[in-house]
Amino acid sequence: MKKFFKTYLPFTGNEIKRNLAYKGAFYLFVFCSLFGSFISYYLWKAIYGSTDGGAIGGLTQNQMVIYVFMTYVTSSIVKVSISEEVSEDVVKGTVAMNLIKPIDYRFSLIFKGIGSSVYRFLMPGIFVWIGVELYSCLVLHEPFTGIVNLVLYLCSAMFSFFIYVLFDFCFGMIAFFTTYIFGLQMVKSAVLSFLTGELIPLSFFPAVFQKVFDFLPFSSMVYTPVMIYLGKYSGSELMFVLARQVIWIVILYALGSLIWKKVTKRLVVLGG
Amino acid sequence: MFVFCLIKKGDSMIQVKNITKEFVSAKKYPGLKGAIKGLFSREKVRKTAVDDISFDIAEGEIVGYIGSNGAGKSTTIKMMTGILRPTKGQCIVNGIDPSKNRLDNAQNIGVVFGQRTQLWWDLPLSESFTILKEIYNVSDEEYEERMNFLNEVLGLPDFFDQSVRTLSLGQRMRADLGAALLHNPKVLYLDEPTIGLDLVVKDKIRQAIKDINQKYKTTVILTTHDIGDIEELCNRIIIIDEGRKIYDGGLQELKDTYGKTRKVTMELRQVKEAEKINWTEKLGTTEDKYQVTTDEEKNQLTITFEKNEIQISDIIATIMEVTEVKDIQIQETELAEIVKEIYNHQFQSEEIAE
Numbered sequence: 001m002k003k004f005f006k007t008y009l010p011f012t013g014n015e016i017k018r019n020l021a022y023k024g025a026f027y028l029f030v031f032c033s034l035f036g037s038f039i040s041y042y043l044w045k046a047i048y049g050s051t052d053g054g055a056i057g058g059l060t061q062n063q064m065v066i067y068v069f070m071t072y073v074t075s076s077i078v079k080v081s082i083s084e085e086v087s088e089d090v091v092k093g094t095v096a097m098n099l100i101k102p103i104d105y106r107f108s109l110i111f112k113g114i115g116s117s118v119y120r121f122l123m124p125g126i127f128v129w130i131g132v133e134l135y136s137c138l139v140l141h142e143p144f145t146g147i148v149n150l151v152l153y154l155c156s157a158m159f160s161f162f163i164y165v166l167f168d169f170c171f172g173m174i175a176f177f178t179t180y181i182f183g184l185q186m187v188k189s190a191v192l193s194f195l196t197g198e199l200i201p202l203s204f205f206p207a208v209f210q211k212v213f214d215f216l217p218f219s220s221m222v223y224t225p226v227m228i229y230l231g232k233y234s235g236s237e238l239m240f241v242l243a244r245q246v247i248w249i250v251i252l253y254a255l256g257s258l259i260w261k262k263v264t265k266r267l268v269v270l271g272g
Numbered sequence: 273m274f275v276f277c278l279i280k281k282g283d284s285m286i287q288v289k290n291i292t293k294e295f296v297s298a299k300k301y302p303g304l305k306g307a308i309k310g311l312f313s314r315e316k317v318r319k320t321a322v323d324d325i326s327f328d329i330a331e332g333e334i335v336g337y338i339g340s341n342g343a344g345k346s347t348t349i350k351m352m353t354g355i356l357r358p359t360k361g362q363c364i365v366n367g368i369d370p371s372k373n374r375l376d377n378a379q380n381i382g383v384v385f386g387q388r389t390q391l392w393w394d395l396p397l398s399e400s401f402t403i404l405k406e407i408y409n410v411s412d413e414e415y416e417e418r419m420n421f422l423n424e425v426l427g428l429p430d431f432f433d434q435s436v437r438t439l440s441l442g443q444r445m446r447a448d449l450g451a452a453l454l455h456n457p458k459v460l461y462l463d464e465p466t467i468g469l470d471l472v473v474k475d476k477i478r479q480a481i482k483d484i485n486q487k488y489k490t491t492v493i494l495t496t497h498d499i500g501d502i503e504e505l506c507n508r509i510i511i512i513d514e515g516r517k518i519y520d521g522g523l524q525e526l527k528d529t530y531g532k533t534r535k536v537t538m539e540l541r542q543v544k545e546a547e548k549i550n551w552t553e554k555l556g557t558t559e560d561k562y563q564v565t566t567d568e569e570k571n572q573l574t575i576t577f578e579k580n581e582i583q584i585s586d587i588i589a590t591i592m593e594v595t596e597v598k599d600i601q602i603q604e605t606e607l608a609e610i611v612k613e614i615y616n617h618q619f620q621s622e623e624i625a626e
Contacts (some may be wrong), residue, residue, distance in 0.1 A: 003409065010403040018394045021435075097390040099355045101407055102378035265357055 007103060008111040015115025030124050037072040040199075044068060057204040062140045063230055065125075069132040069205035070226045071198055077121045078160045078221055079192075080113040086172030087181045095267075106169055106256060113165045149231050156225035159245035164221050173259045176267065197223030217248045223229070285459060285491045286329040286352065291361035293322040293347050321347040323515035324336070324361070325524055331458075334485055334492040336506035336523075340615045345495040346385075366458050379408065382452030382490075382553070386464035389448055391436045397447050398432050399433050401454065408455035415454070422450040425480040442473035449477065453484060458482070462494045466501055476602040478504050499608045511614055518614065523607075529607035531612070534579045536587060539599035543571045546595055550602055551575075554590045571598075 013112060019026060048061040059067060074096045086109070089095040098105050136142045145153075175181045193199045195218035202213055202223050224241050227233060233241055297313040300306065322344040331337055339345050350356040352363055354370030354377045362369060370377040385392070391400040405415050418470055423429050426446040439447060447466065452460060462481070466474045478501065484490050494505060502509060502523065509526065511519040519526065540546055543566055552559055562577040575587060584602065591597055 006406055007409070010406045014392055014395060014399060014403055017399065018392070021394050094388060096350065096355050096385065097388055100353050100378055100390065101375065102375045103407055104375070172386040209420070267356060 008107050011108050011111040012115040015112040016119050019116060019119045025202070026123075033072065033076065034124075034128070037068055041065065041068050057201055058232070059201060059203070059230075062136065062142055065140065066132055066136055066142075066230060067201060067226060068126060070229050071222055072227050073125045073129050073132075074157055074160065075196070075198055075222050077117045078124055078157060078164050078225075080116045080120075080161070080165060081168060081185075082109045082113050082165055082170045083172030083175070083181065083185065083188075085109060085112070086169070086173035087179075087185075090175040091179060106260065108141055109169060110162075110165050113161075117161055125163070136267055145229065146231070148225050149229055152242075153225050153229040156228050156242060156245060159242070159249060160221050161247045163245060163252060166249065167217060167221075169256045170252065170259055173256075173263055176263045192218060192221075195219070196221045217252065220245045222247050273558060284328040285331045285333075286327075286363065286365050286493070288325060288327050288352070288363040289361055290324050290326050291322060291348070291351055291358040291363055292320065292324050293344075294359045295319045295321055295352060317475075320515055322351070322358075322512075325515070326361075326510065327510055327517065327520055329493065331491055332485065332489040333508060334481070334494065334506050336502040336509040337493055337495045337512070338497075338502065338509060338611065339447045339495075339512040341497075343512050345512065346463055348512070349383075349463050349493070349495060350487055353381060354378065357599060361502045376459065379455070380458045381461060382455070382457035382459070384445075384448050384463065384465050386445065386462075386467040388445075389436065389444060390451055391444070391447060393437050394435060395525050396433050396435050397428070397439070400436065400447075400451060404451055404454050410455050414456070418454055418456060422453060425483050426476070428449050430610045442469050445469060445473070445477065446480075449480060453490075456488055457490065459491045459493070461494065462496075465494055466496060466498050466551075474498070474500070481505060499611065503607060511611070513615065526610060527605075527607060531607075532578050532580065533576055533605055534584070535576045535603040536584060536603075537572060537574045537575065537603070538591065538597050538600040540571050540573055540591065540595050540597055542595040543568055543573055546573050546591055549590060549594065551590070557581055557585055 044064045045061070048056070053061070056064075086095075095105070098108065114149065118256065133144060137144055171184075172181070174184060178184075195213065195216060197219060201221055202210060205213070220241070224245060228238070228241070296316050296318050298310065299313060299317045301309050301313075325344075325348060337345055337348065347356065351358050352365060352370060354374035357371040361564065363371075365377055366380050368377045368380070392403065404410075410418070419428075420493060426449060428447060428450055431443050431447070436444065436447070449462075449465065460481075465481075466477055470574075481494075482505065485492055492505075494501065496502065500583065506523060508521065509519070509523055510517060547566055551557075551562060551564060555562070561581045562575055565574045566572065567574075573591070577587070588597065588600070
C-alpha cells in the first residue's frame, strides 16, 4: 500500500506543478465558469422574484444561492476530465509511453486527476466557498453550515470525484475505437450538466425523471454532495445516498477494468 | 520439451517464437464519395505487419534490428515491450511473457522511441527523473550511482533544470536514454535512437550505449536506418522485410556472404591497350566472375570481380604488362550497399535464409 502511493503520488505532485506552469489558461477557465454561475444566480433571482417567495422544488431562494455556487465549487473539483488525456494519448500515440512503464494506466490518470482537483480546490474553490459562506451569513442571515455537514460534504465530494473520474475513464476508452472523441465530449458535457443537476437541481424534474436519475451514476456526481451540504438528507436517507455513491465507485471501477482488458487486446499504436 | 525450455531459458534473455501481428482496419475508399461510402461499409482489411518471426537473444548482446520503413520493426519491438499483443506466437523476455504480465516485464526493460518522449513535457527534466525514480522503485544509493554514471556518459547536468519542451532534439534524446536507464533495465529497446541527430551527438549516444552494455551487461536491441549505428555497435543483426525475417547472423558474415565483390578503378596512360587484354585467359578464370568497363575519355578502367576467385595483384600485373597505371582505387562493397540491395529484393529470400 505504501509502495502504491509512493509510485502514484508523484503524478499528483507533477500535475499540480504542471497546472502552475499554465496559470493563464487556468485563470481564464475560472473566470469563464464563474461567469456561468453568476448568470444562473441572476436567473434564479429573477425566477424567485416573480413568485410569491416560497420554496421551489424544495429549495428556498437563499438555499438556491448556496446551491448555485456550491455546485460550481463541487463540479470544479469533481469534474476533472481524464478522457481528454486518454484521447490525446491515443491520437498522438503517446499511450505507448505509458505502457512501457510498470504502472497502471488508469491509476496514473486518476492520480493526475487528484492533482488537478487539489489545485482547483485551493485555487479558487476554497475562496468561492468562503465567499458563499460569508454571503449567506452576513447578507442572507442564514446560520453557518454545521461541521457535520461540512465533513459529510467533503466525504461525499471525494466519492463524487472517483465516480466521475472512473466514469470518464470508461468514456475515454471510446477513443481507442474512434480515435477522436471531441464531438462526443461536447455531447457528454451538455448531457452531464443536465443529469448531474449542475444546470437545474434534480428536484425540479418531474417525479418520473427523478426515479430514472436514481438509477444513473450522474446524480451522485454533483447533486448528492451539494444537497448534503444544504442538509437536505438525514438519517437513513443520508446513509443511502452515500452507500449509493460507494456502489457506483465499485461498479464503474469493475467496468473500467473490463473495458481496459478488451482495449489492450486490440490496441493499435498510431504513428511510427 | 519442458526440460529443453528450462535449459534454454538460462541462456537467452529474449526468446521470440513465431510471433505474428495482424492489424485489422476498416477499408477506406478514396475521395468524398468514398468517405461517405466508408460510413456504411463494414469491409475490413487485414494487414500482416509481422509474419512468423522467431529469434533468440542472449544476455549482453547488442542486436541491430533493421529493415526498410514499414517492414515491421517497431511492431516487433512493441510486442516485446508488451504494448501490443501478438496475434499468434509468443515472446519471453527474461522469463516473463510481456503480453500476459506487462507490469512485471516493464520493471525489467528500458525503452527509447526516438520519435517520442517519455519525459514530462511541461516540467523541468529533473522532475521527470524524480518521478521515474519513484515509479521504478529505485533506492537512493542506486539513484546516486546511476545518475553519476549517466551524467558522465550523457552529459545531463548541462540541461537538467530546463523544462523538457525547451530541450534541443539531441539533448532530449540523451535525456530520454538516461530516463530509460535509470532503473538499470536488463533489456534496452532503442527504436531509432539516433534519428535526426548531428554527428557529435550521434557519437555520444553510441558511446553511451557501448559503455552501458559493457558496464551493466545490458542486452540492447536497436532498430535504426543509420548504417553507422550498426557498424559501430552491433555484433549481430537481424534483417526483416515485409514482416519476415530474411537474415539473422553476424555482421562480418553478412559482409563476407553478400559483399563478395570488389571494385578496382584504375587510371591508365593507354586505356586502348588495356582493352585488348583477354582477361579470362590471363586470370585463369571464367567470364562470369568479373566485369570490365572502360572510359576512354577519362582513361579509366573499372573491374568488378569476386574477391575469392581473383587476386587483385594478378589484375594489376596484367595491366602493367601493357601500359602504365597512374592511379588506383579499390572499393569493398559497403554494408550500406548490401542492405540497400536486400531492401530492393535483389536477393532471393530463400538464398538469404540459408
